[in-house]
Amino acid sequence: MMMDIPVKPADVTFTDAQWKAIWATGKDVLVSAAAGSGKTKVLITRMIEKVLSEHNPIDVDELLVVTFTNAAAAEMRHRMAEALEEAIAVNPDSIHLRRQLSLLNKAQISTLHSFCLNVVRQYAYLIDIDPGFRIADSTEAALLRDDTIGEVLEDAYNADNPEAMYRLADSFTSDRNDQSIETLIDRLYDYSRVHPSPERWLRMIPMQYELDEEVTIDELDFIGPLKT
Structure with a gap:
């Protein structure tokens, strides 16, 4: 069931379309926009809100986030860590939040190539390939x-x-x-x-x-x- 989208605060800089993309639930969401328009920021905020949700929080290692660049992946992981630390400062007794911070290193936040590399290496025995392979530079x-x-x-x-x-x-x-x-x-x-x-x-x-x-x-x- 799709949850009602919260009212956008006046001091938020997201556009109405970005705000909907952040909070939309219960269905697939496709965001198409030009380079530099804030897609990464929208995705990061969407991830953070799902982990910090009061109604149906998820564990950060349940997320699969793939990007095209290492820089974008590193930014997402860094922003998630910052958001968790800020939430813990507000609610230091939350076991869920502290657990998320410890799980962050295990979260699947990487480039598409890195994710595929890990999957193939993990299941190399099923496809008869040497797990010690590497990607050519x-x-x-x-x-x-x-x-x-x-x-x-x-x-x-x-x-x-x-x-x-x-x-x-x-x-x-x-x-x-x-x-x-x-x-x-x-x-x-x-x-x-x-x-x-x-x-x-x-x-x-x-x-x-x-x-x-x-x-x-x-x-x-x-x-x-x-x-x-």
Whole structure:
């Protein structure tokens, strides 16, 4: 059952929409806003209010909070600690509040990557992978990607029917090396990652070039956005 949202005090700087996002209960809440508009602050306040609630308080280690940056995760944990310490100062006899402060280090407040890393490592025995694995840093990842692109191009040149690869090389490379194609593949891969179905999106790209002879340039799907 959804609880009535408290009346917003006059000295509160949250907007009405932010205030509703903080206090809404009994249903899923989606908050969509531009960068720097206060989403993190709203989420932190929502977390704090749930832990400090007088009607139905929760334990801080029941929360799962994932962010995209370590800085945001650290800020959330720090703000939660400050709020708990302030609440304990007001109500020093509260066992619940003191327990929350001790549980804070166990709370799942981290980046999305860190949370997934912990889950995979904890259940590594179920998926047959070495629990001692680690996430490659950006330099290692770049080197692995370069090696993979090199292997893919080598396989393409050595294929039974390499004519298509030769046409691609003639169109996008110089006479010296294949660096232009490697850069193109690298960028195309990054673009594909923002789509929910990257492989399907990549397979759809060539289909845009399969046109009837009667089609004019003004009828192409991408011409409208280009003109605007």
